[in-house]
Amino acid sequence: MAAPATLLKAVAKEAASCTLCPLYRNATQTVFGEGPVKAALMIVGEQPGDQEDLAGHPFVGPAGKILDRAMAEAGLDRQKVYLTNAVKHFKNEPRGKKRLHKKPNRYEVEVCRVWLRQEIEVVRPQLLLALGVTAAVALAGRSVVLSKERGKVIAFADGQPGMVTVHPSSILRMPEQEARHAAFAALVADLKAAVKAVAKQAAAA
Ligand code: URA
Numbered sequence: 001m002a003a004p005a006t007l008l009k010a011v012a013k014e015a016a017s018c019t020l021c022p023l024y025r026n027a028t029q030t031v032f033g034e035g036p037v038k039a040a041l042m043i044v045g046e047q048p049g050d051q052e053d054l055a056g057h058p059f060v061g062p063a064g065k066i067l068d069r070a071m072a073e074a075g076l077d078r079q080k081v082y083l084t085n086a087v088k089h090f091k092n093e094p095r096g097k098k099r100l101h102k103k104p105n106r107y108e109v110e111v112c113r114v115w116l117r118q119e120i121e122v123v124r125p126q127l128l129l130a131l132g133v134t135a136a137v138a139l140a141g142r143s144v145v146l147s148k149e150r151g152k153v154i155a156f157a158d159g160q161p162g163m164v165t166v167h168p169s170s171i172l173r174m175p176e177q178e179a180r181h182a183a184f185a186a187l188v189a190d191l192k193a194a195v196k197a198v199a200k201q202a203a204a205a
Pocket of ligand 1: 048
């Protein structure tokens with residue numbers, strides 16, 4: 001059996017030429033997950049955005065900057081986390097010179113799970129943290145109401161321990177500064193809860 005790092009590289013290579021759904025046609029490249037192959041925490045977003053699509057790396061755009069700030073406040077080192085997305089291609093609609101983000105549909109999320117499943121199988125994180133509903137549904141395999149289930153450990157599909165929280169881009173879209181601050185603080189609290197849950201799993205192992 002190959003070493004986990006070799007396996008993950010092989011999966012990433014295969015994903016780079018993925019044409020399983022039509023999203024590859026409008027995207028620059030597959031944006032595969034990144035981080036230590038033995039990460040205790042895997043954070044899963046929705047899909048790469050415009051900047052991630054161009055750079056080929058997850059969470060390097062505006063949502064990634066919010067996530068970085070929230071992780072820093074929660075005492076989480078980005079270098080120790082495996083960051084990925086439920087969908088590996090940027091779904092967008094060209095509008096003039098811009099490319100507008102479009103939400104992936106159920107079929108696209110389902111088909112793309114082939115890559116997410118393999119990332120989870122190789123990394124085997126202690127905890128999966130879903131950012132936003134798309135990632136939560138992809139991981140839980142059922143509908144999820146974030147406001148009801150955020151911040152506590154729940155069972156994802158196949159019994160994997162997981163948590164859900166909001167997507168950082170939802171904070172960016174809030175028009176009121178006060179609401180943005182409150183939502184950011186709640187995201188930090190959820191990340192801290194994830195750190196605690198990982199420590200608890202490690203102590204029990
Ligand atoms: N939003 C996501 O869900 N993932 C990224 O990588 C960037 C923005």
